[in-house]
Amino acid sequence: MKRIVELDYLRCIAILGVIAIHISLYGVFNLNIYYKLFYILINNLTRFAVPFFIIISGMLLSHKYANKDINYISFIKKRINSIFIPYLFFVLVYYYFFHIACGEPFSMNTILKYVISGYVAPQLYFIPLIFQFYILFPIFNNIAKYLNSKKLFINLMAFIIFGIISIYSVYYLHILSWGIPLIITQSYFFVFGCILGLNIEKFQNKYITDKKNLVQIVIFWSIFAAYMFLDSIYFKTFQFYNNFHFYFYYFGIMGYSILSFILFFKLSNYAHNKKIFCRNMLLNIGQYSFGIYLVHYLFVRYDLFIKGIYQLFTINRREGPTTLVVG
Numbered sequence: 001m002k003r004i005v006e007l008d009y010l011r012c013i014a015i016l017g018v019i020a021i022h023i024s025l026y027g028v029f030n031l032n033i034y035y036k037l038f039y040i041l042i043n044n045l046t047r048f049a050v051p052f053f054i055i056i057s058g059m060l061l062s063h064k065y066a067n068k069d070i071n072y073i074s075f076i077k078k079r080i081n082s083i084f085i086p087y088l089f090f091v092l093v094y095y096y097f098f099h100i101a102c103g104e105p106f107s108m109n110t111i112l113k114y115v116i117s118g119y120v121a122p123q124l125y126f127i128p129l130i131f132q133f134y135i136l137f138p139i140f141n142n143i144a145k146y147l148n149s150k151k152l153f154i155n156l157m158a159f160i161i162f163g164i165i166s167i168y169s170v171y172y173l174h175i176l177s178w179g180i181p182l183i184i185t186q187s188y189f190f191v192f193g194c195i196l197g198l199n200i201e202k203f204q205n206k207y208i209t210d211k212k213n214l215v216q217i218v219i220f221w222s223i224f225a226a227y228m229f230l231d232s233i234y235f236k237t238f239q240f241y242n243n244f245h246f247y248f249y250y251f252g253i254m255g256y257s258i259l260s261f262i263l264f265f266k267l268s269n270y271a272h273n274k275k276i277f278c279r280n281m282l283l284n285i286g287q288y289s290f291g292i293y294l295v296h297y298l299f300v301r302y303d304l305f306i307k308g309i310y311q312l313f314t315i316n317r318r319e320g321p322t323t324l325v326v327g
Contacts, residue, residue: 058193
């Protein structure tokens, strides 16, 4: 399978977006901060980050298995080794720094809940979410292949239906009793990625390498970006979301994320071909994005991280060396 180098740039953009979301949360929820609007704007404009990762996952998987069968056991085993085991380790790490070091009692039941939900840290919910897509990938891949064989109108209707279901489920079915993030809230992006993966050559030729459509893409992207900006002002003014606004907000995120993906894919192709000076750095960030995703929130909440490290050294000094007394 030919490597789609643009996806490393998109992973880089996505992980920087995730970091920006988590850093800006301080200004979003601290109502007294002077630059609150700036933080809300950054938080809104980087909401494409998680959809990027979901689209990329669907795109790579469907492209890889477009013309060959899936060995399901091997497929799941590989992702357990490369994704779930590192995730499990970081659940324990965050559980210590964000809970045990803060004085909470140790609980196996609580750890189990965090492993299932990922909500031991704000970003880790993505792993249980994406694993549901992996488990059901053969179904999603068949849906994408079916839609790919139909005309554009059928595809548009399918995406409208997926979009309505996603918006509805985000509001009413976002989590189950243990906080499990449901794939139905993000299925729109995964199916979109799967269809792109089945048509990657056509997509690259028609939308990415063709310079003529850049203006149209930027115009449509700007419309949704303007909406995200206006939504920032709305939140700053009223500081709450009513039901009607909530639906439009997630509709805006969907359109903004899809158009951002196409636009940044195009810009990534241009940046790679022109060999910009920081190309290698961006590619490295993209290639190590999963590790950065797992570890970055320790540095966002450096106060808890430092406190946990301090307590570890304090415990070691308090215990001291063990002395053996004879007689």
